[in-house]
Amino acid sequence: MGYTLTILGCGVMGQAILSAIYNAPAATEETKDFYPEKIIACNNSQNSSNAVQELIKSFGDSPNAIEVEYTVDQNSQAVKKAEVIVLATKPFYVEQVLKGVEVGDRLLISLVAGWTLEQFGQYAPVCTRVMTNTPAKFGYGMAVLSHSSAVSDYNRSLVRQLVGHVGSCIELPEKNMDAATALVGSGPAFVLLMLESLMESGIKMGIPLKESKQCAVKVLEGTAKMVEKTGAHPSVLKHQVCTPGGTTIAGLCMMEEKGVRSGIVKGVEEAAAVAARLGKK
Known part of the structure; x- marks a missing residue:
């Protein structure tokens, strides 16, 4: 430990990786x-900076004695x-943010959707793209990594060590990053829709809200x-729940019918x- 790590834009995902x-x-x-001794959390408003400060206060001391500094409009x-x-x-x-700073040959870890390693190359040739999700804030996240050719073996290990604490971490070719953005980054919202639907099905059939939510959460x-x-395929486990002429297969067939x-x-x-x-925008 001994280096400083700066987070540009410490909103939802910035706070997840910071946490x-x-x-x-x-x-x-x-x-x-691999761990920083200081993290500088940069935001463009005092309210956002205050939110990060309150988050860190709620954690107590860092196990690695990491200090956090908060700044407003001081990216450079x-x-x-x-x-x-x-x-x-x-x-x-x-583009606006990177034009206002000089990254040079330092390691840039991007949590941004859509921007390719080639696009980042004009601002930061040593770049790793990371797609993670909001459960990372609680240590139950998923992260997908893709590195530019200029990222050293040491920096690859550093990124895996830092990002691995969001929950789980894998590396994929960059061609898969848009799919990872949808599956991993947007995935929690899709799962929450499923959770909400299960919860509301219980409510519709008379189970109180609190108990219906508890049941749905634990089922998922x-x-x-x-x-x-x-390690089994979901379809194998799914059919283990089904019995001939039973409730589960009836429900599954209706769901398939509804698309x-x-x-x-x-x-x-x-x-x-x-x-x-x-x-591209």
Whole structure:
């Protein structure tokens, strides 16, 4: 530990990655150099900066004694102090933000949807794209990484060490990043729609709101864990729940008739198509 990490745009996703790094378990002798001693959280309004401060206060001390500094409209100064920069702005702010700072050959970790490594190359040739999601804030997230050719093996390890604390972390070729944006980045919203639908089905049939929500949450949580622990394909586990002429197969057939499966697939595809267009605006 000993370097400074600057986050440009510490909103929802910036706070998620900040939380993951700040709350990471105490580093070992082998990993301690991957962690910053200071994080500078940059925002363009005092209200946003205050929100980050309140978030950090709610955590208590960092296991790695990481200090957090808060700035408003001081991107350039914060980047000059940093060895690693995290870019977490909205896609349409990227050009404006990067033109106002000098990243040079320092590592840029981008959380931005749509912008390609080639586009980042004119501002930051040493770049890793990361697509993660809001559950990362609580350590239950997913992250997909894609590196530019200029990213060293050391920096690849550094990114995996930092980002891995969002929950789980994998590397994919950049050609898959728009799909990852839809599946991983937008995925929580799609799952929340499913959760809401399960909850409301219980309410419709007379189960009180609180209990219906509790049942729906545990069904989703338990099923996801079952798939993870068994390693089985979802279709195999799905058919284990079905009995001939039973309730489950009847419900599944009705959902297929209503296009639930195709609706989810098309929704994720549409989100990926929009992600591909974001960097072109």
